[in-house]
Amino acid sequence: MPGRAAAVRNGDELVTNVLTLAGELGLQARTQVRVARRIWGAVRKIDVVLTQAETRRTLGVECKFQSSQGTAEEKIPSTIQDIAAWPIPGIVVFSGEGFSPNMVAFLISTGKAVEFEDLRAWLSLYFGLPDAP
Numbered sequence: 001m002p003g004r005a006a007a008v009r010n011g012d013e014l015v016t017n018v019l020t021l022a023g024e025l026g027l028q029a030r031t032q033v034r035v036a037r038r039i040w041g042a043v044r045k046i047d048v049v050l051t052q053a054e055t056r057r058t059l060g061v062e063c064k065f066q067s068s069q070g071t072a073e074e075k076i077p078s079t080i081q082d083i084a085a086w087p088i089p090g091i092v093v094f095s096g097e098g099f100s101p102n103m104v105a106f107l108i109s110t111g112k113a114v115e116f117e118d119l120r121a122w123l124s125l126y127f128g129l130p131d132a133p
Contacts, residue, residue: 060090066098
């Protein structure tokens, strides 16, 4: 991501950045929240669950990072479907140069995904927080 001083370098850093942003916005955050099982029996976990204390409004966040083109993005459509099975609303937050233009277009078209650089404004709107600088 040219021109970004604080570009995300890996998936763990993306989760950390989401947690940092949540704290800056006054949101509570939990990681790796167990939510049930997938159809094949694997435990389903949400990367980050954000909660606004005053309203108890919650949002699940799946963090997806891809530094180079590869097959990881082929799993993204199933992630979008997986979110539909959660008992709370959810989104995919994505970052990295490895997502193809077609995958970025797909993600944004779902209405269930946002690039990390746009997350502050998205969360402010979702949780009814004051406009971010």
